[in-house]
Amino acid sequence: PTSEEDLCPICYAHPISAIFRxxxxxxxxxxxxxxxxxxxxxxxxxxxxTGVDDFTKPASS
Structure with missing residues (x-):
């Protein structure tokens, strides 16, 4: 399940998937x-x- 912290802070519709440089x-x-x-x-x-990288959430241990 996606928690609220994992959702895009702009649209709240999709999970975070990009990190900006x-x-x-x-x-x-x-x-x-x-x-x-x-x-x-x-x-x-x-x-x-200057660029956008793929963001993947670190696996929780």
């Missing part, structure tokens, strides 16, 4: 892909996004 903020790929069509800055801190 260099600031390490996170969202789902749908939100960041849509955002990057028109903007190059982070939703949260306004840093210029």
């Amino acid at each position: 260099p600031c390490s903020h996170k969202s789902c790929k749908a939100c960041i892909n849509q955002h990057l069509m028109n903007n190059k800055d982070c939703f949260f801190c306004k840093a210029t996004i």
Whole structure:
């Protein structure tokens, strides 16, 4: 089950799946892909996004 912390903080519809460089903020790929069509800055801190990496939640031990 997906807990609320694992959901995208922008849409709350999808799990977090992308992490932004260099600031390490996170969202789902749908939100960041849509955002990057028109903007190059982070939703949260306004840093210029230089790349987006896949984010996978560390397995809980």
